[in-house]
Amino acid sequence: AALTQFFLWTSESWFFVMAIDMLSSLQSPFTDYKSNVRRYHGFVWATGLLTCILLVSIPDFAGESEFGYCWTASKSKLRHDHSESSDSSETGNLWNLNFQSWLLFYIWLILYWVYAITVIFWAYRRLNSGLSETLRMRLRVLHSVTIYVIAIIIYWGLSFCIYVPFLVQGDERSSWVEQMMNFMITCKGYFDFVVWFQMNDFHEVSKKGKGKKADVDVDVDL
16 A cells, blocks of 8 residues: 555656746756756655555555555545445445545645646746747756646546546446556556657657767768
């Protein structure tokens, strides 16, 4: 449960600090990038560790999730008592939410989205208003973060569209809904992998590196 929470939190928190880096880059183009990266790493790993400690230290928080793997307990005593008091059915779990996962992950994920979208909107408006060439060099950062934000929103949007029928059908859910939910969970790492390579554009970097090497060879021959 702690490892699941740690990797989920740190993955989405890095998305958050990318938006922070874009904002600081536009406000202070000459900021020390290396020192900022150290602070970003400290924030991501420290908060991830803190949420892990909270998850495992609070009684009845960790356990088997509604997805079938160890994370936040979907059948905790706290949630069970709430469901009995509200007379909810066993099969309709849409409004019987796993509040542990919302407290430790989903609420923060939504806040990260809102912040990133706000920063992107502000950044595009500022860039379109006319800036110096120094600030225009930050366009690549803005482009990368925009791609990442859009990709993350698409991924979690599709996941939510499957998550709703997954909860509504409860224990009587169809096999295709369960399989689609499992697929969306397992493909998150592959999704990040593809987006990361797209953002860094290694093919263009290798072409530029070869071009520089060729220039050096010509200079030496002359």
